[in-house]
Amino acid sequence: MTTRLSTSFPFPVKLSLLLAGIFLGLFFLVPLALVFGVSLASRGTYGGIAWIATWENYQRVLDPLVGTIFLRSILFAGITTLVCAVAGFPLAYCMARASRQWQLILLTLVMIPFWTNFLVRTYAWVLIFRADGILNTVLIWLGFQEEPLALLFTDVSVFVGLVYGYLPFMILPLVVAIERISPQLEEAAFDLYASMSAMFRHVVLPLSKPGFIAGGVLVFIPSLGAFITPYLLGGGQKMMLGTLIQQEFLVSRDWPFGSALSFGLMGTVLLLWFLLGRTSYGKDAS
Amino acid sequence: MKRLPRSFLLNSLMVMLFLYLPVVILIGLSFNASSMGVAWKGFTFQWYEKLWMDQSILDATVNSVIIAGVSTGLSLILGVGTAIGLEKSQGMAMPWVNMVMVLPLVIPEILLGVALLMVFVLCQIPLGFGSIIIGHMVFNLPLTVVIVRARLRKLDPAWEDAARDLGATSWDVLTRITLPLLRPAIWGAALLGFSVSLDDFVVTFFVGGPGSTTLPLKVFSMIKSGITPEINALSAVMVVVSMFCVGLSWLFQQRSATAASESSSL
Numbered sequence: 001m002t003t004r005l006s007t008s009f010p011f012p013v014k015l016s017l018l019l020a021g022i023f024l025g026l027f028f029l030v031p032l033a034l035v036f037g038v039s040l041a042s043r044g045t046y047g048g049i050a051w052i053a054t055w056e057n058y059q060r061v062l063d064p065l066v067g068t069i070f071l072r073s074i075l076f077a078g079i080t081t082l083v084c085a086v087a088g089f090p091l092a093y094c095m096a097r098a099s100r101q102w103q104l105i106l107l108t109l110v111m112i113p114f115w116t117n118f119l120v121r122t123y124a125w126v127l128i129f130r131a132d133g134i135l136n137t138v139l140i141w142l143g144f145q146e147e148p149l150a151l152l153f154t155d156v157s158v159f160v161g162l163v164y165g166y167l168p169f170m171i172l173p174l175v176v177a178i179e180r181i182s183p184q185l186e187e188a189a190f191d192l193y194a195s196m197s198a199m200f201r202h203v204v205l206p207l208s209k210p211g212f213i214a215g216g217v218l219v220f221i222p223s224l225g226a227f228i229t230p231y232l233l234g235g236g237q238k239m240m241l242g243t244l245i246q247q248e249f250l251v252s253r254d255w256p257f258g259s260a261l262s263f264g265l266m267g268t269v270l271l272l273w274f275l276l277g278r279t280s281y282g283k284d285a286s
Numbered sequence: 287m288k289r290l291p292r293s294f295l296l297n298s299l300m301v302m303l304f305l306y307l308p309v310v311i312l313i314g315l316s317f318n319a320s321s322m323g324v325a326w327k328g329f330t331f332q333w334y335e336k337l338w339m340d341q342s343i344l345d346a347t348v349n350s351v352i353i354a355g356v357s358t359g360l361s362l363i364l365g366v367g368t369a370i371g372l373e374k375s376q377g378m379a380m381p382w383v384n385m386v387m388v389l390p391l392v393i394p395e396i397l398l399g400v401a402l403l404m405v406f407v408l409c410q411i412p413l414g415f416g417s418i419i420i421g422h423m424v425f426n427l428p429l430t431v432v433i434v435r436a437r438l439r440k441l442d443p444a445w446e447d448a449a450r451d452l453g454a455t456s457w458d459v460l461t462r463i464t465l466p467l468l469r470p471a472i473w474g475a476a477l478l479g480f481s482v483s484l485d486d487f488v489v490t491f492f493v494g495g496p497g498s499t500t501l502p503l504k505v506f507s508m509i510k511s512g513i514t515p516e517i518n519a520l521s522a523v524m525v526v527v528s529m530f531c532v533g534l535s536w537l538f539q540q541r542s543a544t545a546a547s548e549s550s551s552l
Contacts (some may be wrong), residue, residue: 009370009371009374009375009456010456010457010460012367012460013367013370013371013460014371015367016363016364016365016366016367016368017367017368017371017372018369020364020367020427020431021362021370022385023423023427024386024390024424024427024428027376027405027423027424028386028389028390028398028424029386030405031398031401031404031405032306032397032401034401034404034405035397035400035401035404035410038404049408055381075472087297087301087304088301090291090293090294090297090298090301091294091297091298091301091302093290094290094294094295094298095298097290099291108533108536109302109306110307111532111536112529112532112533113306113309115478115481115482115526115529115532116309116485116524116528116529116532117484117485117487117502117521117524117525117528118485118487119485119505119506120312120504120505120521120524120525121308121309123505123509123521124308124309124311124312125308125310126509126513127308127311127315127324127513127518128308128311129314130513132322132323132324133324134311134324137323137324137325139480164304164305166304167301167304168305179419196291212307218392221392221393221394221516222394222395224394225394225396225397225450226394227395227396227488228487228488232509233504234475241456242396245400246396247394249403250492251402252325255404258400258401259404262396262397262400262401262551264549265394265396265397266393269393269394270299276302280302
């Protein structure tokens with residue numbers, strides 16, 4: 001099959017390529033570059049930007065109080081990713097091995113909450129965790145508890161919200177990865193007297209690695225920058241990077257410092273990509 | 287392969303419950319007559335009626351639809367051509383072009399929000415409809431390109447080659463072969479983009495201004511000022527609308543997949 005690469009595009013195709021390039025350059029690349037630029041500037045007297053170069057904003061990122069929030073966000077995102085992987089794997093496996101019809105049904109079921117409004121889904125957990133919410137009402141009604149528990153604005157409520165928000169991101173790549181594993185490999189393991197758990201440990205789990213990596217990135221990155229979840233379910237005490245950045249931009253109006261935080265977030269994300277890109281290429285080669 | 291471990295099935299069931307229970311509770315509570323707490327006080331439509339009477343919510347709905355419509359429309363106009371151009375020029379499509387095209391979809395949204403806010407303020411572009419539409423296009427355009435390219439990759443190049451052999455100009459090939467074959471994917475991308483734009487909170491929150499409040503922003507400010515049954519009703523409506531849009535988009539893309547397999551088997 002020879003596709004002619006020299007095909008000249010009709011004018012509208014050229015025009016949209018050009019315009020899309022200009023658009024994303026102006027409103028995506030330039031803004032990101034600006035974040036870096038402003039992160040090296042100083043704060044003006046009335047909250048504006050004074051264009052005096054300084055490292056001070058990055059020094060403040062390393063300040064113990066801010067550093068704690070940074071590290072906590074990384075920890076929260078990491079644990080969220082882990083929980084999603086453990087909770088998502090069995091369902092992903094069932095989906096990958098289901099009949100075509102069931103697969104389509106399950107896929108649709110997983111996709112629906114994924115595309116419903118994130119804010120609204122997070123708000124649903126506020127209704128569950130509130131002092132007079134569903135969970136406390138049920139616990140008191142069942143007699144487990146006399147007084148309502150403080151569930152909202154805790155680490156647990158933030159975790160549940162993050163896992164709930166990003167679980168489908170883990171399941172979908174896992175399904176794709178598991179589908180690629182030939183069922184014959186599993187049968188071969190059983191023929192060689194592997195137990196169910198040995199088969200999973202030695203065959204399915206290692207071969208699902210690309211799915212875990214892709215899913216992990218897709219869960220970790222938005223969890224790290226999450227804003228709605230820590231805001232609604234964590235309140236003011238359980239700050240995360242996203243809520244801190246929002247505060248610097250919209251409340252404290254310290255744009256240079258907010259930019260330094262944002263660039264730290266972006267740097268972490270890019271570093272993660274770079275590292276995973278290298279390891280997964282190495283894996284493919286072997 | 288029917289040997290699924292029972293614990294796996296049980297776990298899957300629990301994950302599904304976990305995914306759906308909150309949404310079901312939310313919709314259920316929106317019909318609860320009690321205005322305080324969660325105890326069931328009978329079935330009512332009154333919160334929905336109250337929504338209907340609330341002018342600020344109607345305004346926010348209109349704003350949301352305008353913004354989603356314009357940003358999706360513009361993204362389609364640019365995105366379809368861009369997808370065709372990128373897909374057909376593999377030779378010169380450098381990896382970094384592809385990366386820039388997907389990056390807006392994978393970086394934390396808050397980065398996009400603050401970066402755009404600074405550009406708009408520094409360039410003195412007023413915050414409002416225009417800035418929100420631009421902000422939504424930054425993720426809507428790549429979304430359209432990704433969906434249309436996925437479909438293009440599955441198209442049999444023989445169709446276009448045949449048309450060219452029969453003397454069609456590149457314009458004819460585009461308008462009479464490629465675009466009609468892409469139609470289901472274009473509809474799918476439009477509905478998905480519309481739904482994502484309708485639902486967006488973070489970017490809108492940063493680049494929005496007074497007078498351009500969208501539905502998610504309205505919900506957010508309502509939650510901040512205290513939880514009321516109207517929020518449940520409004521949330522339930524939003525859940526149902528986005529489910530409808532996404533379901534329809536899913537259907538179009540599904541049909542585009544079957545159409546592709548049929549056309550290649552001819």
